[in-house]
Amino acid sequence: MEPTLKEEAELKKTPLNEAHRRLGGKMVDFGGWDMPVQYTAGVIEEHMRTRTAAGLFDVSHMGEIWVEGPDAIEFVNYITTNDVTALADGQAHYTAMPNKNGGVVDDLLVYRFGPEKLLLVVNAGTTDKDWEWIRGNAERGMRNAGSGEFVEPNIQLRNASPEFCQIAIQGPKAESILRTLTDIDLAAIKYYWFTTGKVDGVDAIVSRTGYTGEDGFEVYAAPEFAEQLWNKMLEAGGYGEPDGILPAGLAARNTLRLESAMALYGHELSDEISTLEANLGWITKMKKGDFIGRDVLAEQKEQGLERKLVGFEMVDRGIARDGFDVFVGDEKVGYVTSGSPAPYLKKNIGMAYLPPSFANIGQEIKIDVRGKLLTAKVVETPFYRRNK
Amino acid sequence: MANIPEDLRYTKDHEWVSVTGDTAAIGITDYAQSSLGDVVYIDLPRVGDTFGTHEAFGSVESVKAVSEIFTPVAGEVVEVNSALNDTPEKVNNDPYGEAWFVKIKMSNPGEADAMLSAEEYEEYLSANS
Known part of the structure; x- marks a missing residue:
């Protein structure tokens, strides 16, 4: 057990920093920001509540x-x-x-x-x-x-x-909770559309977007209204009740996005990884005309990729973590970009870069978990898909 | 503040030991489980395995992190709490009770006396957390 001591002095703070501390948020250094990794309910409960009711996320650091x-x-x-x-x-x-x-x-x-x-x-x-x-x-x-x-x-x-705070309200109850605070016709906002209007009397941008695999909204407003909006959403969502909304920290945000197989920059994406390799061909529009990097991407398309992002689940007991090596036979063939227990699916899952020849669904792979080679298999992504 | 029972001995790695005769039950402290968050997986040794002092004998994993657990005392594993395999959440809910990890027959029974008392561990925690 070697918990690291956190340096709080020079970290940047969102306008909800005090609110997180009052809610029992366990604060960590996240890329230079002092952010809650979880609150008193804990990552599993925060994750599950977002899937079954609603979770509230401070994403003002964006x-x-x-x-x-x-x-x-x-x-x-x-x-x-x-x-x-x-x-x-x-x-x-x-x-x-x-x-x-x-x-x-x-x-x-x-x-x-x-x-x-x-x-x-x-x-x-x-x-x-x-x-x-x-x-x-x-x-x-x-x-x-x-x-x-x-x-x-x-x-x-x-x-x-x-000039912005950003609050994400996510989960099957997100719309009904937010509806109590706004005249905006939320039902009319389609997935990946947005509108501007008042939320609890505050000028806001409301978009039907998120990073959890659930229905939900992201609300942008001026930072001085962050606490007001945050508290109103908790109140309207029945925070404290058994099936009420819960504030959810970075840990739940990560497990939710991983179950939905969404990329996290620095893990599935980086300065050295292309969108094509990351299964993001669907946002890579080669026919739209010239753009930065297009030549290299066109070449990758023509010559085929050297590696491809896959989802896997552990077959053996054990948890793959970010950076672990992946083997097929005796050969190291790739590495894990994100690995974690999946609280809703109750499996241990992850994503990894593998040569396309080993990237087929059902492919058996071995993951080096601190010196032990444990069996996993390539599976379809997303791991989790909500019922619509 | 973390719960620190008076009758146990502690390490700076946040393990606890409960001594009965020449046998030591080992677990992790309330502070440790709280730092880890929701525990989901525990890797334990086998009965009969022997360890020196401060050797890694297993690991405990939460959703976010993995931590090795070290033997505060040298000896042979005589009992393993395999119930934790199916109920790792006991480490969060009852770190000093049901969530002992292993029992070790100490090769040097005096070793536990050199560990931190509850008071010393509490001082260590307040100075380092």
Whole structure:
């Protein structure tokens, strides 16, 4: 037992930091942010409650970047893999910012507010890196596929991360809870669409998005209203009742996204891993025109991938953890990107990079769990899919 | 504040020992289980295995983390709490009672006396947490 001591002095805090502490949040350093890894109920209960009722997550640490101007769509289309021209006003999508080598700078959401106004929502730990990357590319300009010349886009960029709190309310009861606090017609918001309006009298952006595999919403507002919205959602969700809402920490957020086989930057995605390798071909739109890294991705497509992200579940008793080596026979063939017990599925699951020849469903693999080679098998993802 | 029973001995690795004759029952402390969070898996040795002092004899895993457990005292494993395989949550719910991990026949029964008392462990915790 060697618990690490945490340094709290220089960590960044979200506007809900005090609220987390009052709720018994166990605070940890998460990429430089002082965040609750769990509350008093514990990760398993927080996970289960999100699947069966509702969980409330502080995701205010996420970064928000505005891109505005006549070339906003063209520019974001150039620096991301998904097709921004396919978005309508009020629609959002999941996408990635590739680098020139086919790796990924970050994965993110793009919200279209209007033909000249987009909001990028990026990961907390990469916000500064993303901001520099985006600014650098705006200065360098967009490559004209014909002439090869770089044209500076007519856009304004603004890192607005400190101007937002973000609260995710997730689970089958999310809509009915949030409905008690707003006049917004929530039922009319389709998956990956959003609207603006008042929540408990506060100006907010409400999107039907999330990172748990459940139905739910993400609510963006000015940070001074964070506690008000957080407390109102807990109250409206029956916090304290046996089947009421629970605040849920980073640990549950991770197990929920893993059961749903969603990528976590730094694990399934990195500067050295491409979207194609990460099973994100569906957000990699090769036909939309030129974008950063497109050449490398086209080559990967043509020549075939050297590795592929798969889901696995343990057959032997034991838990695979991030970074463990994967073997087939005596040969090391890959590594685990995320591994954990899956509280809802009651299995030990994970994701790993393997050569395509070993990536078929049913493939038996061995995982080196602290010196013991334990059996696992490749299974279909997502591991968990909610009933709609 | 973590629960620290008076009648047990402790290590700085957050294990406890309960001595009966020359046999020591070993578990992890309330502070340890609370730091780990929900325990989901325990890897234990076999009866007959022998360990020196401060050797890793097994591991305890929560949803988030894995920790090795060390032998505070040298000796031979005479009993293993295999019930924990199916009910690892006992480590969270009853760390000093039902959730003992192994019983070891001590090769040097005086060894436990050198371990931390409840008072010393409490001081250690408040200085280091």
